[in-house]
Amino acid sequence: MNKVLKKEHFILPEGVIYLDGNSLGPMPKTVPQRLGGVMTEEWAQMLIRGWNKAGWMAMPSGVGDAVGRLIGAPKGSVVMGDTLSVKVYQALAAGLKMRPERKIILSDTGNFPSDLYMAEGLVGLLGQGYELRTVAPEEVAEAIGDDIAVVMLTEVDYRTGRKHDMKTITELAHAAGAVMVWDLAHSAGAIPVDLAASNCEFAVGCTYKYLNGGPGAPAFIYIRPDLADAAQPALSGWLGHDSPFDFDLNYRPAKGIERMRVGTPPVLQMAALEEAMKVWEGVDMADVRAASIALQEQFIAEVERDVPQLTLASPRDSAVRGSQVSFRFEHGYAAMQALIDRSVIGDFRAPDIMRFGFTPLYLDSDDVTAAVKVIRDVMDNRLWDNAAYKVKSRVT
Amino acid sequence: MNKVLKKEHFILPEGVIYLDGNSLGPMPKTVPQRLGGVMTEEWAQMLIRGWNKAGWMAMPSGVGDAVGRLIGAPKGSVVMGDTLSVKVYQALAAGLKMRPERKIILSDTGNFPSDLYMAEGLVGLLGQGYELRTVAPEEVAEAIGDDIAVVMLTEVDYRTGRKHDMKTITELAHAAGAVMVWDLAHSAGAIPVDLAASNCEFAVGCTYKYLNGGPGAPAFIYIRPDLADAAQPALSGWLGHDSPFDFDLNYRPAKGIERMRVGTPPVLQMAALEEAMKVWEGVDMADVRAASIALQEQFIAEVERDVPQLTLASPRDSAVRGSQVSFRFEHGYAAMQALIDRSVIGDFRAPDIMRFGFTPLYLDSDDVTAAVKVIRDVMDNRLWDNAAYKVKSRVT
Structure with a gap:
């Protein structure tokens, strides 16, 4: 049954x-009716006022909580926006900053190529000995040494469906002093995930697969709550600022996960996803x-x-x-x-x-x-x- | 009249x-009808096939050309995606790579804060003496010296509407050996822009203002055509790869402006913008x-x-x-x-x-x-x- x-x-x-x-x-x-309403009753009628009146500005956090429930993330620890590739970059850059004395990102050849490409772009930009090291999925555990700054893996292999043991690998990473980043692209809405129990520092994922958010739906990022106020955003956009509408000249990160917001959120895609998440109520x-x-x-x-x-x-x-x-x-x-x-x-x-x-x-x-x-x-x-x-x- | x-x-x-x-x-x-069609005839009926059959994958370039026409950019030199903050970051990172012997980004205090914040995040990530230098708008010309790697300015001041002279400042930047990045957030669809004549290396902008693309509409980025094949993408996502569906383990940038694509494009927002751009036909x-x-x-x-x-x-x-x-x-x-x-x-x-x-x-x-x-x-x-x-x- x-x-x-x-x-x-x-x-x-x-x-x-x-x-x-x-x-x-x-x-x-119910997505077309919802999006129809966002267009004709919110955008068209409220115009700029929609940011407050229709709650557009709060959507990245609100939808983040709905996604968070499915992946074992506490309320207020997940925020939506951008694409998964951008969220991977944010997690990697913040992870490297947490281990300034180390320079290696470790991943595996079963990872989704875009994750590897983003890491390649980041280490290429940093230069100065930064490196992306890639091993076969079954060799990851052995490759986690005390020279690794960040371990970045996708839990479920996009080709074979092979699943890493999130808890065990995170423990190995921590034992070696590394930061752990999990990509949950093929996990969120697919299998039970308990982020809080896994103890990992970062997780990211997309919402157009098992979460049915529609083509190009926004991605998500999670930071372990005790670390969120210390994470340094590399993509320090205005909506991750502590007070974006003060228009200060200097960046001051918002409290907690909100600092991982970057630019203006894609309201139409957010609304489609928010509506799609209702299917999960009670599941x-x-x-x-x-x-x-x-x-x-x-x-x-x-x-x-x-x-x-x-x-x-x-x-x-x-x-x-x-x-x-x-x-x-x-x-x-x-x-x-x-x-x-x-x-x-x-x-x-x-x-x-x-x-x-x-x-x-x-x-x-x-x-x-x-x-x-x-x-x-x-x-x-x-x-x-x-x-x-x-x-x-x-x-x- | x-x-x-x-x-x-x-x-x-x-x-x-x-x-x-x-x-x-x-x-x-006409936006609601168009987006209704994208939902019920494309997403719902074509499902994954929409990427080819409905042309979703080609939208970032096609819409880019429609925007390009309004800002004097040749066909194939503009691509859509992400948010303006992310596009600023891409332009700045690629600009710095073009001047490896210099470390300063010059901007002005009239720039939109998010542009300054993104530059701050980038130089903070790079460390090693990289710097964002900010002067008053009227002091920009004088501040362009041969230590400047990239000059980044917004053409029209978001508060006062004061307009920089794009051609003159670009010439000054080039005379000093610097790369020029223009933010056209308050220019595209507002005033005539002739990017080709300006000779600048990069331009970026948003589409939810004068282009009426809707809340959170995708941003654009332009690279001067003769430089596009040499620009190094820092945000090297899979859709900027030369052959994304080969799933190679290593990144190889696509030809031309396509390399500035990052992740999966937001199809619903793209369709709303594409429809909105029709208003400009013949204008x-x-x-x-x-x-x-x-x-x-x-x-x-x-x-x-x-x-x-x-x-x-x-x-x-x-x-x-x-x-x-x-x-x-x-x-x-x-x-x-x-x-x-x-x-x-x-x-x-x-x-x-x-x-x-x-x-x-x-x-x-x-x-x-x-x-x-x-x-x-x-x-x-x-x-x-x-x-x-x-x-x-x-x-x-």
Whole structure:
């Protein structure tokens, strides 16, 4: 039984089985009405007054609390804004400042490339011996030494779904005197996260995947509450100032997590996300996890029974897997196009990964069975072997 | 005659005279329908496929070209994204990398504080003698010496509307070997700008003021085309990568201005802005400027004739003034609240500036006369002397 199923809260196109909510979540039904109201009743009628009267200025904190509830973050410790890449940069820069005598950021090759790129840009800007060191995911524990300033990892691998042990790695980082930054892009709304218990200094994540905030929805950043007043913002924008409307000439960081705000918040995207977060009211992440594992186990069993052409790329043990299942297939790109053409939507990640996300808020056991049937048909009948499916477009 | 008047393209609340389009532009009428379509036909129906099928991925460049046309930037030299503060940071960081032997960013005290804060954050992160030097606006020319790496100025002063001479200062910066960064927040859509002729290396700006993109609309960044392939992105996010969907482990900047993209673009805000930019089709900035000056001159003349309590804070010479007029008044905050309560909306900037923006796309000469009547009433009858108008809320 999937006790968190809320299909009626989402718009899902007729006939589509959507296994890509780990890339872009579907639209919660009430978002258009909410955004319509923000446009015609707030922007159009209140104009500049909307910042106060409609509460636009407070949205980054208010939505931050709603996201915080799902990841074990205390009230007032999460704020929304910008993109995940920018939030990664903020966390890394603040983390390095906390360990001025050290110069190495440690990450792994399973991390999402943009996290690595942002770190590369930061150490390149700093020069002076700063370094990004990248090891294989299974070598991270061993690589955490007392020369590491910041350990930055994504909890759930975007390709395979392999899950790091957040608590253990954070303990290792702390034992070595390093600051810990977790990227929760594939965790928030996907699996239970207990940030407070993990004791990590920083966490960041996006909201357009499992949280269904819409394309380009704002990102989030968390700082452990006892450290927030000491964190030095590198991106010291006016809305992270203690008193932005005094228009002082010098920057003075706001108290707590508010200092991680940068520029003017994207009100339309914030409103869409705020509305989308309502779907989560009363939802327990432990129930989501149980339902997700049940769907994934069913999917693996049925694919392995019926589709021998595919090889499991995700960990078999659900305890170390996030909320997605990936299979390897030599012609994975074309095969995924063939599936999408037949209304089973997953995605492809180079070089050969077919990726399927499991989101129990709008997927049930019948969807899984129906999807596997289509996958089997595409494989058994080599429907992927079609020139049209081999032309790589920029986004898959 | 105001030949650019297009009032019918905007929603303006009944009875309101809106003199704050320099802070947040009003809503173009077609935005709700467009955004409704993006939600229900694109996000909801195409889901992840929207990135290609609906052209979401290309929006930052396409909208960049529409903005570029208004500021004299060649096609392909402007890209949208993030917030203005983040774009300032990108321009400054790339500018410093172009002058590795110099360490000083020069700006002025009339610059918008967030620009100064971002520079402060950047030099603080770099340490090693990097410095932000700030002088009075009238001392900038003299302060440009051969120790300056980057000169960063906002063309139009956010408080007084005083306009820097873009071409002359850029020439001075170049003669001293410095890189020039212009912030066009109060210029784009307000006054004619010829970026190509100015020869500056970087320009940045926002789109929620005169371009009417909505609250939190994306910012823009321009790099002079001959330099774009050499600019080093400090915020090296995946969508600025040459081939983001190869998921390489190392960053390799995209060709040209695309390298200034960072994370996933905010599609809903981009669509609202793209729609808002349609209002500008066929509009000549020289006509906008002529109409704006006529409205401003009328306003100054009528206020100085009828409201002696106010003192002009803007330059009297329209040639060195942007598209706003500011007056000083000791009780400016309360007076502006009294005006807003009477449907004449301007805004207040500390310590005593009452600021009025002139936007000829939706303001005409009758609006100016009607506004001055209300201002006179508020002043002559001391309507500002009311406890309710003296409580400072966070945003004005």
